[in-house]
Amino acid sequence: MNRIYGIGLAVGICVVYILGLRVCVRASEAPVTFNRQIAPILYKNCTTCHHPGGGGPFSLLTFDDARRRGQQIMQVTASRYMPPWLPEHGYGDFEDERRLTSEEITLIQKWVSTGMARGEAADAHPDPHYDETWTLGKPDLVLSVERPSTLRASGSDIFLNFVLPYPINQTHYVRAMEIRPGTPQVVHHANVLIDRTASWRHQHPDNWRDGVPGMELIVDAGNTFDPDSHFLFWKPDTPALVEPVGMPWRLDPGNDLILNMHLKPSGKPETVAAQIGLYFTATPPSKQPILLQLEHDSALNIPPGAREFIVEDQLKLPVDVDVLGIYPHAHYLGKDLQAYAILPNGQKTWLIWIRNWDIDRQSVYRYRKPVFLPKGTTIHMHYIYDNSRENVHNPNDPPIRVRAGNRSVDEMGHLWLQVLPVNTSPNSLDPRLLLEAAWMENRLRKEPRDTLALYNLAAAETSEDNYARAVQIYKQVVEINPKDARAWNGLGVGLENTGDWQGAQQAFQKASDADPTLIDAIFNRGKSQLDHGQISEADQSFRAVLRQSPNDASAHSGLAQALLKEENEEAAESEFAASLRIDSQNLDALEGLGQVALSQGQSAQAAEYLERAAQRAPNDSILRQQLAIAYAQLQRFSDAIQQLQQAQHLSPNDPQVHATLSQVYSANGQLPEAIAEEQEALRLNAADADGWNNLGVLEARAGNSAMARDDFEHALRIAPDHGPAKANLARLGAAAKAP
Numbered sequence: 169m170n171r172i173y174g175i176g177l178a179v180g181i182c183v184v185y186i187l188g189l190r191v192c193v194r195a196s197e198a199p200v201t202f203n204r205q206i207a208p209i210l211y212k213n214c215t216t217c218h219h220p221g222g223g224g225p226f227s228l229l230t231f232d233d234a235r236r237r238g239q240q241i242m243q244v245t246a247s248r249y250m251p252p253w254l255p256e257h258g259y260g261d262f263e264d265e266r267r268l269t270s271e272e273i274t275l276i277q278k279w280v281s282t283g284m285a286r287g288e289a290a291d292a293h294p295d296p297h298y299d300e301t302w303t304l305g306k307p308d309l310v311l312s313v314e315r316p317s318t319l320r321a322s323g324s325d326i327f328l329n330f331v332l333p334y335p336i337n338q339t340h341y342v343r344a345m346e347i348r349p350g351t352p353q354v355v356h357h358a359n360v361l362i363d364r365t366a367s368w369r370h371q372h373p374d375n376w377r378d379g380v381p382g383m384e385l386i387v388d389a390g391n392t393f394d395p396d397s398h399f400l401f402w403k404p405d406t407p408a409l410v411e412p413v414g415m416p417w418r419l420d421p422g423n424d425l426i427l428n429m430h431l432k433p434s435g436k437p438e439t440v441a442a443q444i445g446l447y448f449t450a451t452p453p454s455k456q457p458i459l460l461q462l463e464h465d466s467a468l469n470i471p472p473g474a475r476e477f478i479v480e481d482q483l484k485l486p487v488d489v490d491v492l493g494i495y496p497h498a499h500y501l502g503k504d505l506q507a508y509a510i511l512p513n514g515q516k517t518w519l520i521w522i523r524n525w526d527i528d529r530q531s532v533y534r535y536r537k538p539v540f541l542p543k544g545t546t547i548h549m550h551y552i553y554d555n556s557r558e559n560v561h562n563p564n565d566p567p568i569r570v571r572a573g574n575r576s577v578d579e580m581g582h583l584w585l586q587v588l589p590v591n592t593s594p595n596s597l598d599p600r601l602l603l604e605a606a607w608m609e610n611r612l613r614k615e616p617r618d619t620l621a622l623y624n625l626a627a628a629e630t631s632e633d634n635y636a637r638a639v640q641i642y643k644q645v646v647e648i649n650p651k652d653a654r655a656w657n658g659l660g661v662g663l664e665n666t667g668d669w670q671g672a673q674q675a676f677q678k679a680s681d682a683d684p685t686l687i688d689a690i691f692n693r694g695k696s697q698l699d700h701g702q703i704s705e706a707d708q709s710f711r712a713v714l715r716q717s718p719n720d721a722s723a724h725s726g727l728a729q730a731l732l733k734e735e736n737e738e739a740a741e742s743e744f745a746a747s748l749r750i751d752s753q754n755l756d757a758l759e760g761l762g763q764v765a766l767s768q769g770q771s772a773q774a775a776e777y778l779e780r781a782a783q784r785a786p787n788d789s790i791l792r793q794q795l796a797i798a799y800a801q802l803q804r805f806s807d808a809i810q811q812l813q814q815a816q817h818l819s820p821n822d823p824q825v826h827a828t829l830s831q832v833y834s835a836n837g838q839l840p841e842a843i844a845e846e847q848e849a850l851r852l853n854a855a856d857a858d859g860w861n862n863l864g865v866l867e868a869r870a871g872n873s874a875m876a877r878d879d880f881e882h883a884l885r886i887a888p889d890h891g892p893a894k895a896n897l898a899r900l901g902a903a904a905k906a907p
């Protein structure tokens with residue numbers, strides 16, 4: 169590799185510095201020694217990689233190690249080739265900036281030019297300890313690559329993706345992660361992606377265990393809005409990725425982690441057997457960051473020989489954000505990578521500047537202090553590519569035309585930012601939706617038929633309950649790509665919510681035709697069938713989901729609901745129980761078991777399930793009504809009344825709440841309150857014959873025979889064959905005639 173150092177060095181007693189300043193070491197000055205000044209510099213900045221078994225090509229731990237390479241150390245530090253650090257100083261203030269101060273560089277130069285003394289034993293610093301153990305202690309969960317693969321001794325770099333299924337049947341929040349690549353010497357960097365629907369594994373059924381080649385990958389984000397939010401990036405001297413307090417990331421049953429590794433042959437065959445250690449926390453996230461991307465891949469079409477090919481993108485922020493981290497990314501032709509923000513007042517804020525891009529040294533950079541960017545700020549990406557022979561990294565000789573792509577001979581130009589929305593009011597929409605929509609609209613401005621952007625935009629609209637708009641966009645996607653199963657499924661959800669359930673079911677069917685393994689589509693079809701009275705079809709759909717995914721708690725609940733409607737209470741109960749065993753918080757299962765217990769007269773059991781359900785869904789008025797019935801059966805009238813008052817608050821125009829409340833008051837001997845509630849129920853629904861009959865009974869008990877008679881007659885005008893009203897009227901007549 170030819171390498172051009174920043175300056176020519178004159179080594180000797182007098183040393184030429186970058187600024188051209190000439191400093192001479194005077195004999196009277198205290199000598200620079202390894203033990204006193206040099207070891208601390210190396211231990212802080214170099215030995216994280218340069219230790220036996222580390223990512224660097226040799227160790228610099230001991231005095232002998234360092235002295236043997238003294239000249240070289242002096243050169244690579246003066247030119248700032250080492251430690252590897254790409255960002256320009258002063259263009260973004262980053263945590264763990266791996267950069268020597270000019271004083272430190274001077275000390276190294278003095279040490280080398282004065283003969284590399286070891287120094288006094290009393291000055292020696294304890295050398296840092298590196299071993300094979302986890303730096304944060306024993307992880308809560310260790311995932312290992314199933315089949316270690318062998319990297320050949322030589323040849324070009326390899327990019328491999330290993331799938332690590334998350335094996336636990338329970339959601340966990342990850343506060344820290346450590347990657348042990350097995351052989352750090354060959355792993356240049358590794359990225360971890362969360363595949364929410366195991367889509368990558370399904371796409372590569374034959375070889376996912378052995379590692380699938382590919383530099384970049386796209387994984388499914390699933391149906392709920394749950395955008396990627398964390399940089400899970402590892403490089404050889406990264407100890408462990410500890411997330412800030414309040415920002416753990418989530419892993420659900422059925423998720424896969426994908427380990428995307430950049431491997432470099434070392435001269436001998438090496439076994440790559442990576443492990444990921446995960447550390448959990450019980451506390452769910454209280455802050456929700458999101459990753460945003462700028463790119464313009466469709467503009468990447470670089471003619472051979474072009475020395476300054478520019479690719480730009482910009483994104484205007486719809487909300488205030490704190491930028492927490494940044495990850496610029498290009499392949500081998502990238503040269504000068506700039507990112508900056510233009511604030512609404514016109515002020516320019518640098519986010520990062522890399523003058524001499526080197527893919528082998530790519531990294532995620534975290535800001536020492538979050539960079540605040542107000543709403544209306546435009547973020548700019550400005551990348552310059554060099555496709556000439558002079559670019560020492562150019563993989564093609566002679567240069568050829570290069571476009572965007574996944575292989576290392578293709579090019580890429582991405583700028584990722586981790587941002588945390590700030591200054592948002594607590595009741596407003598999830599601000600990440602606005603960011604995601606702005607990002608996708610930006611992509612569509614560049615590429616109107618970008619189906620991924622259309623899909624994500626529609627998903628964001630769905631999360632905002634803008635179903636009609638979502639339907640419009642999903643229709644565009646399936647028009648461009650009729651085989652896009654996820655888009656058909658999304659279209660179905662949109663249609664269902666705009667009232668076209670027949671259209672919805674057709675869309676779910678199309679989704680299954682395009683991809684029979686997309687269980688969300690089968691599940692959604694089942695839900696729709698259940699809601700529209702097609703009970704045996706729903707039963708079949710949920711069973712089809714369970715054949716593919718036996719541990720799907722929602723499908724067990726769905727099947728149970730269908731069984732309930734088929735009046736197979738026993739089978740329903742066992743399906744609800746199966747659901748609850750998988751997901752102890754499954755709302756449908758808790759509610760369903762509560763309902764079954766109620767109908768079996770097991771009021772205490774019913775109350776217990778329904779209380780748990782109400783805790784999960786405190787704003788569900790129906791649940792509170794059911795819970796009130798259970799309480800009333802247990803003679804806990806004041807608890808029942810309290811639940812119903814809350815239900816009333818949640819749905820003030822539901823006559824049923826008032827009718828039930830009336831019955832509870834009546835059972836508790838509060839006759840006037842009972843009458844008032846029944847009157848209110850009838851005000852909301854005057855056509856309820858049962859209600860008029862009930863009101864009559866209450867009036868009769870209160871001694872208002874004339875009013876009771878009116879009420880029973882009212883009931884009979886609505887329903888002439890109303891048996892109880894007839895009987896009550898007759899009894900009233902008999903009582904009136906009695907002497």
Ligand code: HEC
Binds near residue numbers: 245251
């Ligand atoms: C992030 C890991 C890392 C850190 C930190 C690091 N190095 Fe290196 N170093 C490497 C790797 C990898 C190579 C070999 C490949 C290359 O040149 O990038 C290397 C190569 C070298 C070389 C040989 C250069 C040549 O011309 O072949 C020297 C000398 C060196 N490092 C010294 C240092 C010193 C001194 C420091 C601290 C001031 C340091 N390194 C910090 C990873 C690191």
